[in-house]
Amino acid sequence: MSSGIHETKDESRQDDVVEKAPSVDVLHSEVLGNKDAMNEAIHAENREHAEGMLAAVKAHPMACIWAFIMCFTIVMESFDMFLNGNFVAQSAFQRKYGVLVNKAKDEYAIPTKWQSALFQSGQCGAFVGVFLAGPVTNLLGYRWTTILALMLMNATIFISFFADSLAVLTVGQTLEGIPWGFFIANSPAYASEVVPLVLRGATTATLQMSWSIGGIIVAAATYGYNKRDDEWAWRVPLALQWIFPTPLLILIFLAPESPWWLVRKGRKEEALRSIRRLASGKTKEHSEQALAMMERTVEIELAQGGTPTLLDLLKGTDLRRTLITCFMYASQNFAGNLIANQATFFFEQAGINPNRAFQLNLINSCLGFIANALSWPLTAWFGRRTIYLWGTATNVMFLMILGICASVEQNSATNYAQAVLGIIISFVFAGTLGPITYTAIAETSSIRLRALSTAVGRAAYYVAEIPMIYLASKLLNPTGWNLAGKCGYVWGGTAIVCWIIAYVFLPEMKHRSYREIDILFQRRIPARKFKSTVIDVKDNE
Template sequence: MSSRPNEPENALKEKDVLHSEVLDSPELMNTAFDGENREHEMGILEAVKSYPWACLWAFIFCFTIVMESFDMFLNGNFVALAAFQRRFGVFVGASSPSGYAIPTKWQSALFQSGQCGAFIGVFLAGPITNRIGYRWTTIVGLILMNATVFVSFFTPLLILVFLAPESPWWLIRHGRKEQALRSVTRLGRGRKSEDQDTFAMMERTVEIELAHGGAPSLLDLVKGTDLRRTIITCLIYASQNFAGNLIANQATFFFEQAGMTANFAFQLNMINSVLQFVANAGSWFLTAWFCRRTIFLWGAATNITLLFILGICASVPQNHQTNYAQACLGVIISFVFAGSLGPISYSIIAETSSIRLRALSTGVGRAAYYVAEIPMIYLASQMLNPTGWNLAGKCGYVWGSTAVVCWLMAFFFLPELKHRSYREIDILFARKVPARKFRSTVIDVKDNE
């Protein structure tokens, strides 16, 4: 009996959520306040409990990047295999354990070809996502992959993505409120009042952003305060190539050049991959305990130190011990990257761009990643290959120096975005708050500007 009087009120509230403009409704604004305050109070475990399906679908969508990693690591193993080197390489004598090596130009071309295609793809992905949504963009991409990589036809992935809900943010921006509310309900625990609070909070953020611009375009990325956000996104994406990541991508070949046998280099790379997985799982706890900026700066500083130690190890007279030391340092550098710089970069990128421009911003940022990676792949191949500079572990001096540049840029320009809602982030950028004051600046829950 006690629940019956509330039913008309709940029905009215749902109708208002779906058919009223949140910025013009004091009642809905209070609902949005409740939704945002509840998110601020959530810890990691509480967020997982509140949005279990959102976490599951995010996990599933992450598998779409497996093919890129597969391509990079498979090629890295190929160039280190003795049979592959003898079949396609040139004779280099004692410079290589097998006596043969893939010429530098062909080795770098092998690594660069896929990235050149990806560079074109990321510019297409942003506008397409804005037009048809995240879900259908992913589905179309997977279907097109089936035409070029038949094994993908058999992937726990195309069917799962087809069943996934569309991003409620995208649906709200396109005026499809009923579908957006259903999507919010599917992603959460199905608690009606909480879902409506979350919906109102999201609609409030979208309306605030729309008030500052109409339909998103690539040109908007370089206008006003969005220029600063685009630069940060591009720098964070590009920096992944300058702090030891390319050692991880060519780990087997690096271990071989450090003096390991081909078989042991391959086994060591398998161990390296497992440790990277462990480090990535460990990053879940790091992101709960520490801030984004802190993790990035300390991760970069740690790898800077290790990279210069690697260079020193490769500069002293070489023996069995120094070879193993270089290999171990390569594993540790990859481990640190996988536990700090690698995963935290994606959190920073997702939070930096505005909701309105996120698809375009992510596409352009990823393009910056490839712009940096393509020449760096050539440089990495040139440094490691016996037909190139044959530097082995001395490449640590180069990557250590580039990592210093990344650390300096992050120290001066990377803002702290943890514990901030998208509305607060929009306001902080609009007010041109300096990067190092983001964390201490107070934004009232009632502020829209």
Template sequence: MSETKGSSELHGSEHEDHAKVEKVEVHQDEVLHNPELMNDAFEGENAEHSMGTWEAAKRHPWACFWAFMMCFTIVSFPRISTRYAAMHDNAQFWPPSVMESFDMFLNGNFVALPSFQKHYGVPDGKGGWVIPTRWQSALFQAGQCGAFVGVFLAGPVTNKLGYRYTTLFALVLMNATIFISFFANSLTLLTVGQALEGVPWGFFIANSPAYASEIVPISLRGACTATLQMSWSIGSIIVAGATYGFNKGTDEWSWRIPLALQWIFPTPLMILVWFAPESPWWLIRRGRKEEALRSIKRLGTNDPADAQRSLAMIERTVEIEANMGGAPTLLDLLKGTDLRRTIITCLMYASQNFAGNLIANQATYFFEQAGISPDRAFQLNLINSCLQFVANILSWFLTSWFGRRTIYLYGTATNITLLVILGICASIAQSSATNYAQAVLGILISFGYALSLGPISYTIIAETSSVRLRALSTGVGRAAYYVAEIPMIYLASQMLNTTGWNLAGKCGYVWAGTAVVCWVLAYFGLPEFKHRSYRELDILFNRKVPARQFKKTVIDVRDNE
């Protein structure tokens, strides 16, 4: 076991070199050519492999806390849906609840609120008011457009500043942009506010899974990255409660107060993030070994010898990747074996729009079709959100027991089956019983997605890319999600809208078909990442091992290729 190097060996003058490493990435081959440090790296990796999930959680509670805290930034993504539109005769453009699956942003609910329609709308010729469809579309898309910009900015900014300062910057930006939406006195300004809010949302969604995957031991990566989906559910519960509480409002506060609720999260999160440790992987890539060692200790490795072993393991992997390429750029995502990894990341993100997510939150729509009152429908929305939260917790155990590939394939197959049954229920003679059956199936699909496909997608996304390109890869992958989402918004609205194709539950056939495509692509292209260190994953991809052989391939702890 080697001794920790002194600050004079690592940096020379601590203050002098600190400024240098902020600007220039430092890559040294010390670990790869030092037998003692290599032994430390071997022992550090073997120790993580031998650690069970519960043991790792007990030994690294702070790592779990900081991973969850970073994922919790997703809760500040407002998720009020358009399901209210289904309950008012003059909301005719967007189908009920479809945008819950698409729309992360606090705007879809407003177009159907009577007070909002009267304030911003035009007469509908029936004694009421309606928001013009072009403005409905603008409000629904503004946030996604902003987030699309944010995810592309997140990678380069994170590579420069680190996860901690980038998240702080995004939270400050979030606080500032909420003011625009809250005080907006026109649809134009509200749309601009939503677009600007989307930029920090893009930062959050790109960085959260990457940070969580880098600060916890191998056995905890699945559960901690899966908390990202749970954060969506927490946000959904809060939004469902707020929507239910304000759905009868008659003045402007019925939509301004939900907007103001966004301020609940950024400031407390800024305080927490200020005290959060930076990812030791990012620090090592910047040549800041002493700071990386301190982060490792703060994350739960209290024994100095164990901390040094973990440091050597991280440095070994970073140096191996550094020898394959220099400073990371977006173009690197399209080169060599990194192209394969980028494709997997993009497909995982895009498949969330095809493999069950789009219909996962449509239970309220089917209840409304069965004649349930608007109040009861909102209550069911809250219940459905709570069930998703329960499913997300159960997914932690699922990721500990089964592999990523297994969960994704079986979860997709289950959703395909339920979607086909849903289509059959909608195809036979309709009655109150069939409508209730469709509603139950909608809840089951939602529960299944929150249990398997949703959480495991984020785990796969966080583990697929190389450490060197992770910040860039998660951002580009999320951009693929938005690209896939845009045409799906139109398709879903056409399928469910009574003025469109009016397929109702028959849309289950369509989504089952797209889910089959996702299943086939995953069967042939999705590797198994469970119990693999980042070094092992680099080697497996570099050897071009077929996806179905990842689990069986043995990688020696001494391999540095």
């Protein structure tokens, strides 16, 4: 309570200073060369630092809503990822496209090569999409790029729905992956740019919640149709993909463009209107100060380089930022996440009967949603680095226990123990590593290179994921190595490597403005000293 009172007093003092300051035409002035404009930018940044989370939500309700809507586009990628994981465990799908593996029990399985193809095809398409997303977004903005991707999504679903072979289904998934690349490249960048500093962690964390929502819908649909023995067991879940693109397209058409993108393009009047739409209660003076703050940061970055290109990601301090972004994205594949993506199939291989496996998958998806919600206060209480390191260490422990549990003599108790451990690992990932990754990558990249940086970072995710999906399928498939829970040893080992890299290279960026982050990287501050380094509010380099 007392903290809130102090914040209110601080804001009142800042407002008094602002009202006494000379009027500045922020639409027609360069901030770095104008003392009064610099004061406006400083006041705006101080106000963001002083603002508490609850106060920020009350002051920027529409910014939170638009950020969530943009993040919700990720539900389509998660829907398809979880859908393929459920198809390979579906008896009707197995009999239609699989091979006989147990004649006595009349059991079928999808061959490892096709199972991997289904999992990898969408990611291959998304790999193309993320590289297209950066240049297109720089040209058209976040809104129109996402609208075009949603239109493409609507069209490509037809191929998957009408597919009559694994080959055609794989082609359909590949083409669907292209718009996924646009969604995942743009969503964290847009969400981080439309909300104030204190809300960046919570809003970008909703990306993981969108993954969970997609998983819940898939789990419910496939559980409901699992007992069917005809083609509609998988065609109806495929058709459910059409629920999302058109409503999202309409909503995003109505959304404001990121004011940061508009400032980068020199469209200050539109940026000012966007700022006012994102914070309906913000006064004219506060809106103009926010614009000056954005212009100040953009001018600092422009002084370091001109028109952004992919090569800029590999130059100077931006190389370090690019490597951190790529690592954070790629590491999602190495700490148990692939168990969550193939949960139903994992449960079956752990010895759970198919119907109960689908039930457990639904429970797993719902718990993931709860974990995502719990990540919001976590991002307010703890730093990004702290959450990542502790979340990874926790999953290392549970993954190793999973491996041990699968190594002893198997019975019903050990089967369920493996299933429960798989759910716990997914829960930890959904509450820590998953959401904090999106927050970290959105904050690491510079404003000037953000669209390109998030795209390349996601490309690194797919470069890591495509071979790991094959490995995950090989680890679990009866036609592969059939290791069940022993895969915990593999993912536990890779998670240890991720923890070590993060400890050395992942900086703490909580409570840092984009200007401060730029300066910290420019000064080449070591990752472990980011939190303690003091940046003066008047510093520009």
